[in-house]
Amino acid sequence: MNTTGETAVSTTGETMGTTFDVAVIGAGIVGSAIARKLAGYELSVALLDARGDVGDGTSKANTAILHTGFDAKPGTLESRLVREGYRLLSEYAERTGIPVEHTGALLVAWTEEELDALPALKEKAERNGYDRTRIVGRDEVYRQVPHLGEGALGGLTVPDESIICTWTTNLALATEAVLRGVTLLLNRRVQSVEDRGDRTVLRTSGGEVNARWVVNAAGLGADVIDRLFGHDRFTVTPRRGELLVYDKLARPLVDKIILPVPTSQGKGVLISPTVYGNVLLGPTAEDLTDRTDTGTSEKGLEFLLDKGEKLMPDLLREEVTATYAGLRAASDHPDYLIEADAGRRYVLVGGIRSTGLTSGIAVGEHVAELIGEAGLALTPREELPEPPHMPNLGEAGLRPYQDAARIAGDPAYGRVVCFCERVTAGEIRDTFRSPIPPSGLEGLRRRTRAMNGRCQGFFCGAEVGKLMDTKGESACEQRHPSPEAQR
Amino acid sequence: MTTDITTLTPDVVIVGAGPSGLSAARALAPRLGGGVLVLDRESTAGGIPRHSDHPGYGIRDMRRFMSGPAYARRLVAQAEAAGATIRTNATVTGWAGDHTIEATTPEGRIRVEARAVVLATGARERPRPARLIPGDRSRGVYTTGHLQNLVHLRHGKVGRRAVIVGAELVSWSAALTLREAGCRTVLMTTEYPRPDSYSLFSVPGRILFRTRVATRTRVTRIIGRPELEAVEVENIDTGERRVVECDTLVLTGDWIPDHELARAAGITLDPGTKGPLVDSALRTDRPGVFAVGNMLHPVDTADIAAIDGAHVARSVIAWLNGESVPAGQVRLVADAPFRWVSPEILRPGDPVPSRRRLLLWSDRYIPFPQVVLRQGGKVVARRRLWWPAAPGRVFRVPTGILSTVDPKGGTVHIGSR
Numbered sequence: 001m002n003t004t005g006e007t008a009v010s011t012t013g014e015t016m017g018t019t020f021d022v023a024v025i026g027a028g029i030v031g032s033a034i035a036r037k038l039a040g041y042e043l044s045v046a047l048l049d050a051r052g053d054v055g056d057g058t059s060k061a062n063t064a065i066l067h068t069g070f071d072a073k074p075g076t077l078e079s080r081l082v083r084e085g086y087r088l089l090s091e092y093a094e095r096t097g098i099p100v101e102h103t104g105a106l107l108v109a110w111t112e113e114e115l116d117a118l119p120a121l122k123e124k125a126e127r128n129g130y131d132r133t134r135i136v137g138r139d140e141v142y143r144q145v146p147h148l149g150e151g152a153l154g155g156l157t158v159p160d161e162s163i164i165c166t167w168t169t170n171l172a173l174a175t176e177a178v179l180r181g182v183t184l185l186l187n188r189r190v191q192s193v194e195d196r197g198d199r200t201v202l203r204t205s206g207g208e209v210n211a212r213w214v215v216n217a218a219g220l221g222a223d224v225i226d227r228l229f230g231h232d233r234f235t236v237t238p239r240r241g242e243l244l245v246y247d248k249l250a251r252p253l254v255d256k257i258i259l260p261v262p263t264s265q266g267k268g269v270l271i272s273p274t275v276y277g278n279v280l281l282g283p284t285a286e287d288l289t290d291r292t293d294t295g296t297s298e299k300g301l302e303f304l305l306d307k308g309e310k311l312m313p314d315l316l317r318e319e320v321t322a323t324y325a326g327l328r329a330a331s332d333h334p335d336y337l338i339e340a341d342a343g344r345r346y347v348l349v350g351g352i353r354s355t356g357l358t359s360g361i362a363v364g365e366h367v368a369e370l371i372g373e374a375g376l377a378l379t380p381r382e383e384l385p386e387p388p389h390m391p392n393l394g395e396a397g398l399r400p401y402q403d404a405a406r407i408a409g410d411p412a413y414g415r416v417v418c419f420c421e422r423v424t425a426g427e428i429r430d431t432f433r434s435p436i437p438p439s440g441l442e443g444l445r446r447r448t449r450a451m452n453g454r455c456q457g458f459f460c461g462a463e464v465g466k467l468m469d470t471k472g473e474s475a476c477e478q479r480h481p482s483p484e485a486q487r
Numbered sequence: 488m489t490t491d492i493t494t495l496t497p498d499v500v501i502v503g504a505g506p507s508g509l510s511a512a513r514a515l516a517p518r519l520g521g522g523v524l525v526l527d528r529e530s531t532a533g534g535i536p537r538h539s540d541h542p543g544y545g546i547r548d549m550r551r552f553m554s555g556p557a558y559a560r561r562l563v564a565q566a567e568a569a570g571a572t573i574r575t576n577a578t579v580t581g582w583a584g585d586h587t588i589e590a591t592t593p594e595g596r597i598r599v600e601a602r603a604v605v606l607a608t609g610a611r612e613r614p615r616p617a618r619l620i621p622g623d624r625s626r627g628v629y630t631t632g633h634l635q636n637l638v639h640l641r642h643g644k645v646g647r648r649a650v651i652v653g654a655e656l657v658s659w660s661a662a663l664t665l666r667e668a669g670c671r672t673v674l675m676t677t678e679y680p681r682p683d684s685y686s687l688f689s690v691p692g693r694i695l696f697r698t699r700v701a702t703r704t705r706v707t708r709i710i711g712r713p714e715l716e717a718v719e720v721e722n723i724d725t726g727e728r729r730v731v732e733c734d735t736l737v738l739t740g741d742w743i744p745d746h747e748l749a750r751a752a753g754i755t756l757d758p759g760t761k762g763p764l765v766d767s768a769l770r771t772d773r774p775g776v777f778a779v780g781n782m783l784h785p786v787d788t789a790d791i792a793a794i795d796g797a798h799v800a801r802s803v804i805a806w807l808n809g810e811s812v813p814a815g816q817v818r819l820v821a822d823a824p825f826r827w828v829s830p831e832i833l834r835p836g837d838p839v840p841s842r843r844r845l846l847l848w849s850d851r852y853i854p855f856p857q858v859v860l861r862q863g864g865k866v867v868a869r870r871r872l873w874w875p876a877a878p879g880r881v882f883r884v885p886t887g888i889l890s891t892v893d894p895k896g897g898t899v900h901i902g903s904r
Contacts, residue, residue, distance in 0.1 A: 245616070249750055295623040298707065305619075319743065322616045324624070401580065404492055404596040411593035416578040419528050422591075441626075456614035459529075461629070462636035462643060 009184045009436055015209050019199050020046040020183070021376070023211035025190055025225055028059035029166070030349060030356050031217035032173035033364035038215075038371075039180035042379040046209055047174070047182050048202070050189035050221070052439040053446075055170030058219050059357070060446060061294065061326025063243070063272060063280060066090070066100060066162040067358045070125035070133060071262055076335040078355060079128050081366060085359035089169065090162075092361060096172045096387050098165055099275040099394025105161035105257035106136075106144055108152050110310075114261040115153045121261070122156060133158050147253045147314045161257050165275050166357050167446040168390050171436065173360065175388045178435045180381075185209060186439070190218075193228045200345065213376055215347045215367060220291045220329045222350040229346050234337055236350070238291045239330040241283025242300035242323065244308070247454050248277040250318035258311065269307045271315065276421070276449060277395040278321060281308045287330065294325045321454045328354045338366060342374040388435075391427055393449050400424050412476040417467065418460045420453020428464075429472030441468055492589070492596045497522040497572070499803060500588060500601040502579050502748060505534020506789040507780025508607030509562040510548065510796025511803075512571035518804060523571040524599060526590055528578040533559025534609060536789050538635040541663050547790040547842075548797075556639075558789065582752055586775050603803050606763065606771070606778040607796065608745040610785035612657075615709070615738060622709030625716070628736045631661040638668045646734030650718050651675045653739035654682040654700050655879030656788075661737045662698065671697075674731055676704040676720055679878045681852055709736065740879060742785035752776065759827025759848075760785060766816065766832035767840045768802035769795065775806055784829040784846040787881040791842070798841035813837055815894055817862075822902035824851035824876070835894040844883040845901070849876035853903060858884055860892065861900045867891045869904070876903065 024035045027049035035047040051057070066089060069082035093100045109115040118135050125133045134157045141155045142148060178184055188204035193214070202209040216225045223236045251273060260268035272280045284300045301323065308316050331337070331351035336359075340347045347367055352359070372378040392399060400406055400413040401422045407414035412426030431438060431447040438444040441451070441464070450464050451457050457464070466474055498521030501508045508525055509532065516523040531537060536544055539555030546552060549561065566573060577592045587600045612630040627646055629637070637643040645668045651658050654677040662672045675682075675698055682700045701720065707728060708719035718736055721728045744762035754771045757764045762785065763771040763778040771778050779799045780792035813836040821828040826848040830840055849856075853876045860868040868888045876882040884901075892899055 249747065292712070295709075295712075296621045298621045301619050301621055319613075320617045320619060323619065323621075401578070401591045402596075407591070407593070407595050414591050414593040414595060415576055416528060416591055419578060422578065422580065424591075454614075454617075455611050455632075456616060456630070458611045458614060458630045458632035459636070461633040462641040465637065465643060466641055 009178060009186070015046070015183070015185065015207065018044075018210065020044045020209070020211040022046070022213045022215060022371075023048060023202060023209055024215045024217055025202070026217035026219055026222070027054040027174055027184065027186070028057055028217065028219050028356070029055065029170045029173060029360040030219070030352050030363050031215070032170055032177055033360040034215055034217055034349065034367050035182045036173050036177040036180065037364035037368045039177055039182045040381060040384060041368075042381055045177070045182045046185055046211060047177055048185045048188045048190065048204065048209060050187070050205070052186050053443045054174040054184070054186075054436060055167065055446070058326055058329060059166060059170045061324050062166055062241070062328070062354060062357060063270065063283060064164055064166045064274060064357070065257060065272060066164040067355055068130050068158060068160045069128050069355070069358070070130045070158050071121065072128050072355070073334070074124060074127035077338065078336045078359070081336065081359040081362040082355050083129050084365070085362035088361040088365075089164070089358060092172070092387070093164065093169070097390045097392055097397075098168045098172055099392060099397060100162055100164045101273070101275055101394070101396050102160065102162045103256045103273060105158040105259050106141065107156040107158065107259045107261055108141060108148065109154050109261050110151055112153070117261055118154065118156045125158070130160075132160060144256065145254070145258060147312055148258070149310050149312055151310070163257065163273060163275050164357070165393050168393055169357060169360070171447065172388060172390045175390075175435050179385045179388060184436065190225055190228070195344065213345045213347070213371060215349060215371070217349040219352070220327055222329065222348065223331070226348055226350065229341070229344060231348070233348070234331045234333045234350055237330045237332070238288045238293070238327040240286045240288050240293065240300075240325050240327055242296050242304065242325045243280055243282030244301070244304050244320050245274070245322040245324070246279040246281065246315055247319040247321050250279045250315055251277050253312065253314055254279050269304065269311070271308075271311055275394040275396065276452070279315060281315065283326070288327070291327065294327060296323050296325050300325070319454060322452065322456070336363075338363070338370065340370040340374040347371055391430065391448070400427055415475055417463055417475055418450040418453060420455050421449040423448050423450040425467070425472065425475035428467050429476050432471035437471075441465070444468060492598045494598045494600060495524060496600050497524040498601065498807060499523045499603045499605060500599045501525045501605040501607055502588070503527060503534070503607035503609060503780070504532035504563070504573055504575070505607060505609050505780065506536065506562055506793040507609075507796040508534070508605065509566040510793040511605050511607060511779055511799050512566040512573070513569045514797045514800035515803060516566070516570035518800070519807070521602070524601070525566065525571055525573045526577040526579055526599070527573065527575050530576050532563045532573050532575055535632070538632075538639040539660055540635070540639045540667070541660060544789055548793040549790070555789075562793070579748060585773065602775065603806055604776045605799060605803065606749055606776065606782065607780045608748060608782050610742045610744045610781045612738060613741040613743055617743070618738065618741065620706055620709055623712045625709050625711040626713055627711070627715035627734050628709065629738070631657050631737060631739045634661055634737055635664050638664050644668065645670050646715070647671065648673050648733045649735035649737060650706070650731055650733045651737045651739060652706055653677060653741070653879070655740050658739040661739050665735070665737070670735055673733060674698065674720075675700045676706060677702055678705050678723060679703070679852065706736070742781070744782035744785050746782060749778065749782075757827060757831050759821055760829055764832065765830045766834055766837060767830045768834075768837045769799045769830070770802060770812065777803060784881060787846060791881070795841050798838070801838060817892060817894055817896070818898045819845070820898055820900050821847060822900045824849050824853070824903060825901060826850055828901050833889065833892070839886050843886045845886055847876070847882045847884060847901070849882050850878055852877050856882075857904045858888060859902050859904050860888060861902070862893060862896045862898070867893070867899070
């Protein structure tokens with residue numbers, strides 16, 4: 001049964017004959033937010049991605065922090081869009097059920113030099129429109145984070161830095177886009193483009209797509225697409241960030257984001273709780289040439305263990321649940337690069353580095369403005385569907401396995417399949433019935449947390465694999481013994 | 488629609504229906520009027536032996552030689568015949584009191600208010616991330632548990648060429664499973680200087696499986712996107728690295744107890760086993776909460792875990808009868824080359840440890856180990872044993888060695904000369 005009826009998600013096949021008003025390349029957070037925004041107008045919109053799922057690039061593997069933008073470069077477009085994005089995404093998360101925890105952050109200074117840098121950081125935050133930072137002494141640092149390693153000298157508190165579920169954010173934006181009528185075209189890697197005067201033909205690995213306007217939100221591939229449109233403005237350098245995810249039993253050690261004082265080398269290594277109840281340590285920062293190399297490295301893991309031993313030795317006594325690497329789209333341009341080319345009916349959304357999770361919705365608003373100014377008629381649609389209500393993957397909210405009323409209504413929510421993450425058969429079934437169902441095991445993991453826990457499939461791997469094959473129906477059909485009280 | 492939590496009030500609740508939990512249930516149920524409830528999160532009771540489809544089970548506890556699944560079925564039948572209630576698909580989610588736990592089941596949320604709790608949650612193998620093996624996130628990487636679930640319970644497919652990390656008992660169990668699934672094991676690796684299994688298994692095993700065991704070797708990289716294509720292995724002594732083509736990698740051994748519930752209760756863990764710290768009566772440091780099986784000694788064979796279950800019954804009954812815990816204790820501490828010893832606490836007047844054996848884990852192979860006990864800086868006992876201490880399997884020491892320990896003399900260190 002498909003509760004959504006005929007959805008506009010297509011993983012294969014031609015769209016010839018249709019000319020979309022706008023084609024957005026890239027179904028990460030930024031591209032999905034742009035498509036969702038544009039679908040709020042009287043426009044036909046296609047959202048393309050090279051991969052088989054939405055959010056399968058940088059948007060799936062980052063530090064999942066909702067930034068206040070306190071440390072952006074003042075006066076930049078990035079500073080403004082991160083600040084606006086923080087507010088917009090916070091509101092959107094509340095409406096759609098994206099897990100967020102407003103944990104706050106603490107920048108820790110470990111050297112005199114870093115200590116001396118704190119007042120300038122506070123002042124910079126104020127120039128970015130954020131005035132709630134506070135410089136604190138050594139004792140306050142240890143009062144706030146008792147398990148911090150020895151040697152901290154002081155810190156700067158950023159009470160509104162928050163943690164968020166990056167997977168649900170991407171999925172919510174893409175789902176709402178689809179609900180608003182966007183045609184989602186997966187497995188379409190853009191290989192060449194042709195200008196036909198009134199429209200552009202995108203030749204993709206999955207057939208041709210015609211559109212009057214094209215928005216390039218291709219993340220790691222944005223510079224390559226930009227060159228297909230005849231530009232040579234910037235180069236994306238994939239910057240690999242490796243992270244360690246510690247066991248949930250480590251979560252009591254860390255209840256806020258612990259940030260290093262930024263240096264010219266980037267933001268450095270942080271420790272952060274996750275909305276799933278784990279603790280992150282990372283990322284590394286290593287510039288690569290291969291835009292697909294999301295493997296972890298011996299050096300990277302050693303570096304993180306060495307850093308972690310100084311930051312929080314107690315954390316390293318806990319078990320590692322997962323290791324992963326993500327690629328940020330670093331660029332040689334010092335700011336976001338968002339420009340419309342009216343003659344070519346083309347918008348570049350490039351250089352959205354690591355802040356895109358926070359700024360995505362604001363980038364969507366900004367792109368709509370630019371494209372309107374460039375000549376595309378934007379007529380707001382009268383009736384828009386309600387935003388989707390997303391399944392809760394966060395520990396701060398009620399999860400189905402805890403919800404007695406929900407289990408009473410449907411026993412599938414009482415059948416825990418993934419023990420470590422406490423994911424139920426009902427949730428797995430639901431995700432296959434959702435507007436953008438998973439196309440593989442990785443997609444299922446991002447939508448439900450199944451197999452993301454400490455056993456990594458020792459107990460549930462085979463069962464989850466079977467649920468994958470039956471689209472989640474197999475575990476929901478079993479007959480259960482009648483409840484029988486034990487006296 | 489009801490939002491009520493169903494409350495159950497058995498005398499004893501046992502968490503985990505594997506060999507140790509089921510054996511505890513079988514021993515306790517006939518002796519208690521108030522009932523024994525066993526909860527298990529799997530859809531079928533029996534624990535790990537359910538998917539270890541080869542013979543070698545039941546030797547010490549049932550005096551039989553049978554397959555894992557047959558052994559599991561027999562344990563379940565015996566516990567039920569003794570009067571215990573077994574509930575599967577019941578995931579214990581936390582504590583709601585000293586002896587009260589909460590669980591999620593398809594029939595709803597339940598609260599179990601018992602008078603005593605027995606934790607029998609077992610152990611699992613560390614997966615790839617916990618071993619910090621770098622490289623690609625390839626498909627085709629398993630633990631033995633995942634592999635055997637897939638092959639024996641789900642009849643799923645694996646690849647054609649496998650590398651197994653580990654050369655201990657469970658590693659050969661994985662090799663058997665791979666063979667049944669039509670997958671050839673091309674290499675087994677161990678960081679130790681010799682295979683860790685009994686030569687009874689490893690010599691014919693090597694011939695039978697045409698498998699080479701690379702000693703002093705570790706996997707340093709996983710290669711292949713999205714499917715596994717190869718692993719890079721390193722000789723630890725020479726640093727030399729080479730690439731071995733394979734489409735399946737099985738990570739065996741390297742056990743960690745499933746201790747989440749114990750930690751959630753604030754029960755003290757032993758830093759060596761990472762399971763609850765227990766005395767020879769298998770009491771944890773929370774009164775009325777006991778622990779049994781391979782969460783205490785990760786891992787010994789299933790029959791040894793089962794005998795723990797029978798051993799705990801007497802202690803649980805004593806607690807329910809209001810008998811007090813003997814005063815005074817001696818702490819047992821493992822010294823190198825031993826990583827841990829179980830149980831960790833001895834009390835005068837308590838029962839001797841299960842099967843009259845101390846269980847230890849050795850990081851070094853010693854052919855005829857001399858076990859030495861030291862108390863207060865003095866050697867209080869020495870005993871030469873005629874079986875080896877070897878990495879990858881439990882080393883069992885007869886408890887007779889404890890006869891000269893002074894119950895008031897403080898911590899006892901157990902090592903090898």
